[in-house]
Amino acid sequence: MKKLDCKLLVVVMMVLLLFLVLPSCTKHSKAFQDMTSKEKATWMLSVYNAQYDDYKFQAARLDLDEVQKKLLRSKKEVFTEVYPLIMTYTGYVDSGVIPVPELETMIVTNLERLLGML
Amino acid sequence: MNPALTTGIMEVAKLGLQVYLLNMQLAGKSPEEIERIFQTAYAEFKANRPEDLPDV
Numbered sequence: 001m002k003k004l005d006c007k008l009l010v011v012v013m014m015v016l017l018l019f020l021v022l023p024s025c026t027k028h029s030k031a032f033q034d035m036t037s038k039e040k041a042t043w044m045l046s047v048y049n050a051q052y053d054d055y056k057f058q059a060a061r062l063d064l065d066e067v068q069k070k071l072l073r074s075k076k077e078v079f080t081e082v083y084p085l086i087m088t089y090t091g092y093v094d095s096g097v098i099p100v101p102e103l104e105t106m107i108v109t110n111l112e113r114l115l116g117m118l
Numbered sequence: 119m120n121p122a123l124t125t126g127i128m129e130v131a132k133l134g135l136q137v138y139l140l141n142m143q144l145a146g147k148s149p150e151e152i153e154r155i156f157q158t159a160y161a162e163f164k165a166n167r168p169e170d171l172p173d174v
Contacts (some may be wrong), residue, residue, distance in 0.1 A: 030144070035144070036152075038152055038153070038156055039144055039152055041156060041160075042144060042152060042159055043144065045156070045159035045160055045163045046155075046159050048166065049159060049162050049163055049166055052166040052171070055171055056171065056172070059171070059172045059174050060172075064174060069174045072174045073173075073174060076168065076171050076173070079171060080168040080169075083167065083168050086163065087164075090160055094156075094160065
């Protein structure tokens with residue numbers, strides 16, 4: 001428990017440091033709604049890929065408790081739902097077609113589920 | 119500390135950091151650079167099929 005508390009403290013401090021000490025770095029960053037379709041697609045792909053890699057890393061652990069296993073199982077369901085949506089969206093963008101806003105909303109909602117899952 | 123709460127806090131912190139870094143990756147990039155990042159991420163995405171994820 002001490003080891004876990006230290007680890008938690010380090011992670012929280014790192015996140016706080018980034019958000020508090022580096023505000024000037026966000027000067028050029030864009031809000032999602034201001035991004036082009038290609039930038040949005042890139043963001044969606046990057047979030048999916050990062051979460052996918054995290055899932056594989058977590059699933060390989062031997063010390064998962066039931067809370068963590070349940071979280072991973074829920075995440076896998078979301079991956080399964082969102083994969084074809086992102087594939088469709090990205091296909092449109094790659095071929096120069098502007099995707100419909102409803103598809104974008106569905107993807108963002110699912111990615112928010114993935115990102116916000118506790 | 120409650121393990122569920124600890125897990126939750128760590129997930130939120132980790133995910134906040136991931137989203138921040140992803141946004142910064144796209145910040146101030148030219149269309150050519152965005153295209154390059156897009157194609158790389160797309161190729162990786164196509165290989166990351168959910169059915170290949172191990173069950174827990």
